[in-house]
Amino acid sequence: MDESLIQSLNSELKRGTQILAVLSQMNEMKYGYSLLQDLEAKHVEIEAGTLYPLLRRLESQGILKSEWDTTESRPRKYYLLNEEGKEVFDLMKKEWHRIVKEMNLLLEGEPTK
């Protein structure tokens, strides 16, 4: 079996879940690296080079709000879901459950409860 093919197919599968994974962690203020660590602790792998630009894009799409904290010795940019972001996250969560149900039906032949 072609290892690199499996790898690229799997990473394509995961790519679609990245935004949902990020949004799920954004109910409290987080800066880029802390979010990376939180996700890692939950065994969700996302590359730093993907995550940082993604946060910025989500902000420009009006889903996240941000704030610079310059009180510490290291300035940090904190991100947080805004009102619209919370709605978007809820809708995406529903969509995710629907997809899981449908996929399980396809893969296992019966719906999960």
Next chain:
Amino acid sequence: MNTNLIERYIYDVTRRLPETSRSEVTKELQANIDDMLSEKPTDAEIEKVLIELGDPRILANEYRGTKRYLIASEYTDDYLETLKFVLIIFGSISLVFGLLDSLKAPEASGLFLTILEVLGEVLANVFGSLCQGFAIVTLVFAGITAWRQKGGKDTWGIKCLPPLPEKQKIKISRADIIAELIVTLIFGITWIYVLINNASIIGWYDDVDGWHLLAPLFTGSVITPLVPLFVLSLALSLVSSVVKLGAGHWNFWVAGIHTLEQAFSIIVMFVFIGQVGLFNGDFIQLAADQLEQTPAEFLSALTAGIRGFFTFLTVVIGIDIIVGWTKAFKGQKQGK
């Protein structure tokens, strides 16, 4: 700690971004990198983090959000196909006109130098117009892509579907090729035979006391070195016929060898008629006397006539070459 490395990395990312977002991304990236490092990082640690962040080009692309293309990927096929077509047309046209132009009045004297001069000029000409064709097609497609990225839409509809191609491949008639082959062989071999034996075959004859040759048509010392060129040209024609017979229909190989063969034969003919002192002086004298002209007048009229004829022939062959490529293209499309 080697902050220089981090600054250089950040610069390499942000220089690819629009100016409006540069300072913000710089600050953010600096903060993120600092977070990933310990209080007093070693150079090795910095390198590790930068490698983790990856190629600045890719990171910049991620920050930009939208990917930028010169030619949008959905147009790549159309672009390449148009490019091929335009390049072949531009190449053929400039080949034909370049040949005509440079063969009209080669400055170099001597066979070898003339060939070099003609080849050089024609190649430069062809290269120049290939570049032009490439630039025009690329600009047009880049324009379409830019327009699409600005939100322009050409909505696809059922009407956009192309008609089905005709099922038949463009066949090469075997009978035609065999007839062509026989004619080429007969004429080619006769012509080469004549050239080799010029002094004793064609020329000005006198029938006093039976036929005997007064003056041969060509100057033997001028035409003898050219014989190998004609042999080569004939050999190319044979190869071309065999390839056509083997393929049975027009494809790029056939069109290529056809172009080579035809172009070579016309070059050889022009080299031949471009020779200084091609015609034997005695022959010209005899013919001019007969027509009550001076030899110089007769020779220039003869040369002009021959050049005119071959110029016409070159245009015909040029068209024939383009037709060959068109058939090859159609054949290839239907083969898909």
